[in-house]
Amino acid sequence: MIEIAIPGRPTLRIASALIDFNGTLAVDGQLVVGVAERLRDLAARIEVQVVTGDTTGTASQALRGLPVGVQLLPAEGQQAGKGRAIDAMHVSETAVIGNGCNDSAALEKAALSIVVVGTEGCAIDALMRAHVACGSICDALDLLLIPRRLVATLRR
Numbered sequence: 703m704i705e706i707a708i709p710g711r712p713t714l715r716i717a718s719a720l721i722d723f724n725g726t727l728a729v730d731g732q733l734v735v736g737v738a739e740r741l742r743d744l745a746a747r748i749e750v751q752v753v754t755g756d757t758t759g760t761a762s763q764a765l766r767g768l769p770v771g772v773q774l775l776p777a778e779g780q781q782a783g784k785g786r787a788i789d790a791m792h793v794s795e796t797a798v799i800g801n802g803c804n805d806s807a808a809l810e811k812a813a814l815s816i817v818v819v820g821t822e823g824c825a826i827d828a829l830m831r832a833h834v835a836c837g838s839i840c841d842a843l844d845l846l847l848i849p850r851r852l853v854a855t856l857r858r
Contacts, residue, residue, distance in 0.1 A: 704747055706849040710858030716748060718791050719846065720784070720808055722800035723754035723761045725822035727839055731758030738768060740843040745769035753787045755780045755804060780804035788812060799842050803827045816842045
């Protein structure tokens with residue numbers, strides 16, 4: 703469990719993370735440098751689930767050997783599929799990290815939602831539902847690994 707005391711807000715308690723693959727953890731189907739190590743560190747603290755439409759067909763291979771769950775979604779209905787995935791978790795204790803329109807339902811429901819505005823861009827629909835925007839996935843994962851960084855961003 704990750705606990706984050708933020709002035710002016712209730713304490714955030716994060717027990718799990720739902721993370722998108724393409725455009726978030728990976729660029730052109732390949733994990734971004736530094737992501738594997740961070741996922742290992744994060745999975746030692748909380749449950750990590752990767753839920754993806756797997757546009758490039760590389761998610762299972764890229765994540766093999768990492769302590770994360772992987773759920774592949776069909777091409778149609780991905781936004782609803784990701785919404786159902788977070789509903790199956792404790793929504794009030796789940797962080798979501800994504801970048802696409804298909805992430806927006808999960809981002810909206812999450813206790814903490816982070817979008818990555820990276821190489822593949824970020825959908826405005828996702829950005830509008832996020833609590834925090836980061837310029838890289840490593841920065842986004844570091845917010846969970848070093849949670850005091852969130853205090854300055856989210857305090858009221």
